[in-house]
Amino acid sequence: MKRKISILPKNSIEIGQVSFNNPIWVASGTFGYGTEAPELVDVEKLGAIVTKSITLHPREGNPPPRIVETSSGMINSIGLANIGVDKYIDEMLPIYKNVSTKIIMNVAGTDLMEYVEIIEKIESVSSDLVGFEINISCPNVKKGGMEFGVDNSMTAELTSELRKRTDRLLIMKLSPNVSDIVSIGMGAQDAGADAVSAINTVVGMSIDSNSGKSNIYTTYGGLSGPAIKPIGLAAVHKLYQKLSIPIIGIGGIVSSNDVMEYILAGASAVQIGTANYRDPGTGEGIIDELNQTVENSKWDSVKDMVGKAKLLS
Amino acid sequence: MKRKISILPKNSIEIGQVSFNNPIWVASGTFGYGTEAPELVDVEKLGAIVTKSITLHPREGNPPPRIVETSSGMINSIGLANIGVDKYIDEMLPIYKNVSTKIIMNVAGTDLMEYVEIIEKIESVSSDLVGFEINISCPNVKKGGMEFGVDNSMTAELTSELRKRTDRLLIMKLSPNVSDIVSIGMGAQDAGADAVSAINTVVGMSIDSNSGKSNIYTTYGGLSGPAIKPIGLAAVHKLYQKLSIPIIGIGGIVSSNDVMEYILAGASAVQIGTANYRDPGTGEGIIDELNQTVENSKWDSVKDMVGKAKLLS
Amino acid sequence: MIIEKTIIQSNNQIAENIWKMQFESPQIAEEYAGAGQFVNILPNDDWNHPLRRPMSIASVEDSTLSIIYKIFGDVTEALSKKKVGDAIELLGPIGNVFTKWDSNVFPILIGGGVGLAPILNLKDQCHVADIDYATIIGAKNSNEQFIDHDPENKIYLTTDDGSIGETGTVMVPLDKIITKIDNPHIYACGPEPMLKAIHDFALKNEIPTQLSVESYMGCGIGLCQGCVINKNNKAPKEHSYHEKYSLVCLDGPIYEAEDIYFA
Amino acid sequence: MIIEKTIIQSNNQIAENIWKMQFESPQIAEEYAGAGQFVNILPNDDWNHPLRRPMSIASVEDSTLSIIYKIFGDVTEALSKKKVGDAIELLGPIGNVFTKWDSNVFPILIGGGVGLAPILNLKDQCHVADIDYATIIGAKNSNEQFIDHDPENKIYLTTDDGSIGETGTVMVPLDKIITKIDNPHIYACGPEPMLKAIHDFALKNEIPTQLSVESYMGCGIGLCQGCVINKNNKAPKEHSYHEKYSLVCLDGPIYEAEDIYFA
């Protein structure tokens, strides 16, 4: 029964050529490869799973400590620990054939060629991936693509090189740690991205005031969680004013009200990140709540609400 | 008795030529003109009061709603409501002559000439002001100097014009809404600033998910409070690695432990903002706590701790 | 104005989602100046909710102060879970008071929703001062009511659904009784649409009216400049300060109807 | 692994800052595999603290599960304020268990600080299985102790200040008894400096040793990759995954001493 509600076409959305049962996705790095949580969650309800960033080679990631809690948030510096693209192809892609949930592969690289190579490797095999989310904004890897994320022409160049190599959804994931996120979003759009997602984590730091030690091995890490929701909302709203491609909202979502805020601000879909750590069933719960909320609202569907925030000035 | 502890030279600090009894200041816009809270607070204990941003002309500020709470934070868009520099000179400066607390005047302008005119007006009269904090980073006024805050050469130009006109402390207040806060801090330093303060508020947004209305009249506002502490700490630490002038840490401070974090990250003094709304005596309480904390620590004084965070990598 | 650590003496539900709480609060009670003033409550140490919450004072008897609150969100919900004997920090008393109610006028007291507290307070004051008055109280439905409809004693209840008292808004009985009253003065507190209706009614009919308004407050003590309401000042100068807006915490929460407007 | 809404059956202070809490938790009790496993607790809806808190299981009897916790910060403080009958959400059971303790070996159980819970659990298991063992328990001072120094029954207490039991760390009694024991196996849980000392001792003296380690956890279920500990792998390849680090929540919390190192 519940399952049925969640796939009402009412809350389905389209990004590029792909249609999703609902706009509730889980964010890269917060739901593993999608295979870890099924015991606790009905992953098939989710609109999509964005898998953790995959790099060309396997990566151990950063030494501990990698995470610390902050007020209404957390800082992480995982350092893109991942199995690498070859293992992803060998071990994950076959599993995804048996999952009805749409899978989006998040890709990270240290330079343009790495991104290109990963996409080429994936495109050279058969898979059910619906698209790629390109992480150009990971703040805690020395060469984690951060150069791209702060520069709109490099973002555009990367986007167009990848666009040439895939017909699947191409979503550029934007960093909030910039003076002007809109210009970078424009760069991605003009170079052929199907959508942008915003935001990745915000650069942050935490110190143990007793020992004087950094709470994170790499000193700086990425802030996520409810603390950053206002930052994500502002980013999405600004992007929505200028871009014509869909925006996927990320940052601090823990409830269906948060999802409503993002959609009203201009998001066509959203991703749930940190909240999964507390409860991997957050997305599942929100889908049910959201159906109810839309039902009780004056809106016919989620799609109708996109960008409909009433501004006062 | 208490008073005595707080002025122990131990926790005194120097910024430029000025020495302060302690490093606990209150932040601009969160303590009025310093004259509103005395009934509730012993303001003379504070290291300094930074008064609210003063502009050339009086300003009504933005229409309501101007503030909204968020997770561990709040968004504001006051729009620099203030009495203007002439009234500040006529009504406030005389009062400050009778206050032993050090007063720093925060100044905002829409273009270089406005900043210059304000400083010239103040310098043309006699006053006990110990210095100026220059707000180049207010995110919720259309022309609130935001152009300066995101550009290092404009920051440098503004700094050097003001430097020519005053020998008082010149503190440039930096915005976190930039790709590279350090380069802007460097611009300020090279042009003769005595110190930089960081951070001002982070651009944020909030929507009422029921009504669909923006919770802030101007759509975007400035996020402050514990939510942004990690962002402020990262900014201070990055600045400390490159700058040789003192850094004044701001953002989300509510306890003496927070102050310790900022000092270890590289702040020579700190400012308390949002916490004053909850309890205008926050600074006073922290001063007592901090004395105790330093007493119990391996450090001889606050000054010894500046920048002494132990990094792990 | 004082920050006082008070002790909760009672905390009971009095209607659907509506609660009454009493505090042992000698210092604030001592400074208290009358109906209309409010306190700014800090329910807990939880920085998830950095701001205090303003609540009108519903009564002060000796050192006991009471509020009447509706559960809206997290903080009022947390308030409802507090136990007798728990400590709670109040900042107050804040704000101005209702004025000009005396035996020369006939006060019409109008309260809606959570705006009941200051109105019930003023009602008590009128009662003690032996002043004749009428009371109009509006609610969505009977579940949110905790006062009896009693037209003989000039207490008029209204509900949107007519489940108790008269059907419609507070404007229904107001319209009816206003003509029969000599020198009426209106005192009102409630949700914005209600205040706006009364505001317009008062200006049109030239009835002296005091409104207790709400606004989102950062501090309650004049530090943040967050709590402004629009002033009805037709010609503010280009460079002015506090001619267009008024701080509800310092200058309010009570305004003469003609001094303000609702956007 | 299950997310279970449990009911608190008891919550009592047992020493200075140290509390014991019992839950009615039939589902997790059912899946529970033995001493060493832990649960991830969500004490409240408060997003000020987004992350759950891991706590070792101290005992499972029928459907009752217990933990022993020390008040460190906000969340453990909030835990101590919970009342019998309150609901609380647990995620568990998580992690692996102590192994190889049987009548062929002589287990030396060492617990320090909050690391007592899994050790007391293993102690109970040894007791039930009728295996002879020794227990060493370290604390700062007598106030933090809730177990008696009882060398006759091979229970050795140590305090930093000598206020109870032997003076010094757990290494003092360990050094003394180790030589008298045939086929000793060490099982330890406690603060990192203690584990490090035992780790080095174990490697030097070639004593099979299992350590229950702590790390900062984001999720407890393998999603965040936050909870890593250094693996003692001398030659990880340039491009490797999980050869240098191990996830404490999935692969631990119990490790053979030779498999890990402390930075």
Ligand SMILES: Cc1cc2nc3c(=O)[nH]c(=O)nc-3n(C[C@H](O)[C@H](O)[C@H](O)COP(=O)(O)OP(=O)(O)OC[C@H]3O[C@@H](n4cnc5c(N)ncnc54)[C@H](O)[C@@H]3O)c2cc1C
């Ligand atoms: C002068 C004044 C007197 C008031 N008197 C009463 C009263 O007697 N009884 C009563 O029930 N309520 C009263 N209120 C409203 C009360 O303050 C809000 O209902 C309360 O803050 C809600 O908090 P929450 O966390 O439960 O809800 P939230 O979920 O935080 O918010 C629900 C709504 O409450 C309002 N609100 C939230 N925070 C604030 C704030 N800091 N300042 C002002 N409004 C806020 C906003 O409109 C918000 O949309 C008064 C408000 C003012 C300004």
Ligand SMILES: Cc1cc2nc3c(=O)[nH]c(=O)nc-3n(C[C@H](O)[C@H](O)[C@H](O)COP(=O)(O)OP(=O)(O)OC[C@H]3O[C@@H](n4cnc5c(N)ncnc54)[C@H](O)[C@@H]3O)c2cc1C
């Ligand atoms: C596998 C495991 C088993 C544990 N078993 C017990 C036990 O049986 N009894 C007990 O008292 N404690 C145990 N702990 C430690 C316990 O989790 C922390 O004491 C608790 O999280 C402190 O929370 P706080 O909010 O009170 O303190 P905080 O002020 O948040 O933190 C104090 C310290 O607690 C630790 N901590 C905080 N959050 C986390 C987290 N999400 N994950 C891991 N550590 C954290 C950090 O070291 C931090 O410096 C265990 C930890 C782990 C990893």
Ligand SMILES: Cc1cc2nc3c(=O)[nH]c(=O)nc-3n(C[C@H](O)[C@H](O)[C@H](O)COP(=O)(O)O)c2cc1C
């Ligand atoms: C522990 C952790 C690991 C993350 N790993 C990745 C990653 O590998 N790739 C990526 O693009 N984003 C990663 N993110 C960022 C999230 O996908 C998301 O953008 C961010 O956390 C903000 O959303 P939230 O506030 O809901 O968590 C990670 C976030 C966290 C907390």
Ligand SMILES: Cc1cc2nc3c(=O)[nH]c(=O)nc-3n(C[C@H](O)[C@H](O)[C@H](O)COP(=O)(O)O)c2cc1C
């Ligand atoms: C309501 C409000 C008004 C503010 N007004 C000013 C201002 O006039 N000038 C200024 O430089 N900063 C202003 N600030 C920013 C603060 O001084 C401070 O930089 C910021 O709030 C971060 O500190 P916090 O997290 O401790 O509040 C204001 C902040 C708030 C919340």
Ligand code: FES
């Ligand atoms: S609430 Fe802060 S000035 Fe009124």
Ligand code: FES
């Ligand atoms: S705690 Fe998240 S992976 Fe172990």
